[in-house]
Amino acid sequence: MEPQSDTMSTSDLSELSSAYYDEPTRNTTPSSLAPKSPTPKPLLARYLRKKKTRVQRAxxxxxxxxxxxxxxxxxxxxxxxxxxxxxxxxxxxxxxxxxxxxxxxxxxxxRIHCVEDDSLRKKAIQQSVDTLFSKQERKSQVEPEEKTIRLLTATARGRE
Known part of the structure; x- marks a missing residue:
């Protein structure tokens, strides 16, 4: 028995792709060329896909x-x-x-202090957080004035 390796050869890939489709030896109608099941396709795609690499940020x-x-x-x-x-x-x-x-x-x-600048994404998130806080601060300053106006008008109507 041969030891299994982590890499796949071209014959293994061709076996996977032929296992995915019916063999056209018996019947060559279009229905026989339909996929058997969707499970082997991701397996084949996993071996053909390039490895993701990280971007150097520092x-x-x-x-x-x-x-x-x-x-x-x-x-x-x-x-x-x-x-x-x-x-x-x-x-x-x-x-x-x-x-x-x-x-x-x-x-x-x-004696070199090496600090990286924030990424564009981090800057955008921080800016949106700052905007939300400033909106909330403005809203909280306006609300007490409106509440006092409503309270005064309600008490004035109650006295009439």
């Missing part, structure tokens, strides 16, 4: 990084990219995949 921090030199790892055991200090040749920083540690190294050793 641009200011990575601008202080250098590429890995000979003998240094480019990624850690979890496949995270390693960060090495590029500011000083005498800097003996070992490198890290945790950007929090890289920021701490820059601040403690080189």
């Amino acid at each position: 641009h200011k921090l990575w601008s202080h990084a250098r590429p890995a030199q000979e003998g240094e790892d480019t990624k850690d055991r979890f496949s995270h990219k390693m960060w090495y200090c590029a500011l000083d040749k005498s800097c003996e920083y070992e490198g890290t995949s945790t950007l929090k540690n890289a920021r701490k190294h820059l601040l403690d050793t080189h």
Whole structure:
């Protein structure tokens, strides 16, 4: 028995696609070419789809990084990219995949405070929250005046 691997060969893919459609050997009517069931199609699509990659967001921090030199790892055991200090040749920083540690190294050793700007999405959310709070504040200032006017008119009608 052959050991199974995680990758699929072209013959495996052709078997999956042929399993998805009826074999046209018996009857070649259009109804026989209809899909058997919708379950194998997502399985096939999963192997044909490209892997999503994350966008690098900490641009200011990575601008202080250098590429890995000979003998240094480019990624850690979890496949995270390693960060090495590029500011000083005498800097003996070992490198890290945790950007929090890289920021701490820059601040403690080189006195560089590296803070990233907010993303456009975060700025838009903050702006909408600020607008809602300002609307609510204006509304709360107007309501007491309207309540006193209603109360005065109601008491004036009650006296008549």
